[in-house]
Amino acid sequence: MKRYLATSAALALASGSAMASGLDRTGQPIGIIFEEGTYAEFSFATTSVDLSGNDRTSLNPLGSASGDVGDRFNMFGAGYKRDINDQLSFAVIFDQPWGVDVLYPAGGSALLGGTKAQADANAVTALLRYKFNERFSAHGGIRYQEIDGEINLNGLAYSVIPGGTYNVKVDKDGAFGWVAGVAYEIPEIALRAALTYSSEIEHDFDLNESFAGSPGLNTTTSTKTKTPQSVNLDFQTGIAADTLLFGGIRWAEHSVTDLVPGRLGRDLIDLDDSFTYTLGIGRKFNENWSGSLALIYADVDGDDLVSPLAPTHGYEAIRLGVQYKQDKMTISAGIRYTQLGDSVASPGGNPVTNFQDNDAVSFGMKIGYNF
Template sequence: MKHLIAASAATTLLASSALASGLDRTGQPIGVIFEEGNYAEFSIATTSVDLSGTDNAAFNPLQSATGDVGERFNMIGGAYKTDITDKLSLALIYDEPWGVDVNYPATGSFLLNGTMAEANSRSITSLLRYKINDRFSVHGGLRYQEVDGDITLAGGAYSVLSGYNVKVNRDGAFGWVAGAAYEIPDIALRVALTYQSEITHNFALTESMPAALGGATLNTTTETKTPQSVNLDFQTGVAKDTLVFGGIRWVEHSTTDLNVLSAIGGRDLIDLDDSVSYTIGVGRKFNENWSGSLAYVYEDVDGDNLVSPLAPYHGLQAIRLGVQYQNEKMKVAAGVRYSKLGNAFAAPGGTSVANFSDNKAVSFAVKVGFYF
């Protein structure tokens, strides 16, 4: 029962490769460690973001529209799991946990036109799981992560800083993962708690100063942390071939900053608030091969709705739909997620200059898994 019903939840979980608060994109799932036997999977996802706003009249009487500043982004993922002994399992997980893709068209907002940000990440997690008995297990391991980025500040809102660019050169660093799970296989019940540590990066920067500040190119360094997080995931059978599942994820985004412009006293380009996301859903097995799932996601973000122009939304609500085909040797899952992004004010330096409302994102994902 556990193997067959849990397949329904997997279709929804794969759709987590989407937009979330701060830089969060994947939710850092570790569910592959609970697969039965030897298993490998590959996934690909794409997200289209509709993100636009309008200049505040107090700063621009023409109230210029920003145009669509959200860039489509693609993601890949993969995982491998094997049993070392009857009690000890190993999983290797690749994901792209953090990122941002924002680009303000040059013909749009007078206050922010030309501002852009791109950040990319790659992560490999090596995870061990030890079964204490049929009910309790513990898991933990190491995560290696690489991050790089490129940011440009432009438009009237940045005054003499308009035209500034910083290239964040790729840096790799280690963190760790630890957790525990409780299961009752006969009713497909599993509750898993997982902590992921923050990871500290020491970035080499290439800063191109705007003409108003001399136009020089400087090679500098800065220290930045990606946030720690806690995931609480659960599932349980509630009727024949029917599963209820969900989760809570807390992310300490406020620890992430990018301090640059040290030559003129320093400036923090990232101002993010901590978030908590809640997921609740139901999975249903239709027959021996097909299953589906439907879930609702609500993400709550601390603080007010004054946000960085590099991430101009505040929280979200989403609906996720998944379908999966499975036989003894493989499974193929597809998922779609529609996200309504929370209204926010873009506020460089803490002062609102543009209003973003009625925005959305749509994500599609496909995953193929093999048992061997």
């Protein structure tokens, strides 16, 4: 069977702002290392999130709607792969693996209105792959990532905070981690199974904390925060002529990600570990066109009590992709619909706002070129 790799159009693996899978947005893919010859790609994805809830507490017996708290976000990615010799190859990957964009509109939720969280991450991964033979290979390398962000706590749910409003700006910090994995292939039937471990990365952030109405508490502090270690198992295999079955399992230890500002003294991130499962089928229609369909399910540990800065708990998604190939150029596009899991925003463990029946839509494009 001619090797055929179904793609889903560079869509982000996460489809919502701080969804069930913690802050996870890309799933930290390394598939480019398996491309043939010299190859480069550029991708773009955008996600529109519909994320709203209603207050539920004796502090506000009449209740109030939160309004849409999930901001649209965009992501960019790029990669380059080249063979050094018949056994050794390398790749450089740029992605934006972590992020959050949540804003509770002022005048919406009486309990959380004005609360917001924004965080961005950029990462560069340098990989080497060594082929022991046509079946077995190993890959590994280093990952450098930078993260910054800002969190604002506001509303009656945070009335115990001096001044009633708290803001912390997280200055950008860069840190290193590592990646290691193995793969088994049978090229004749397009079979490949790849297991990849990504280490946790520890950041030492400088913080600027401020309390509205209590300027005497404003200060500059620092704290250490980790992004999760993770394990990805990706597989594909031909099941008929020009037809491919593919999927994957991703585990991420989001529970290690804490942010405890020194003056505030409480954790602003409360996330649970997660498993994300993907299963799909790809079909080559002719020499130019192919398509894929995948189902995705994220299972998250713990109950549905979540941080207001990450007000979802698990998700289900369907992803449809098409690909056009002409000579050395490949253009992919796709769309993904995600049903976000219901949750209860619970600052300090106190349930205050229900989030139900929310969803997100993502669209992505990727351009690849074989030299």
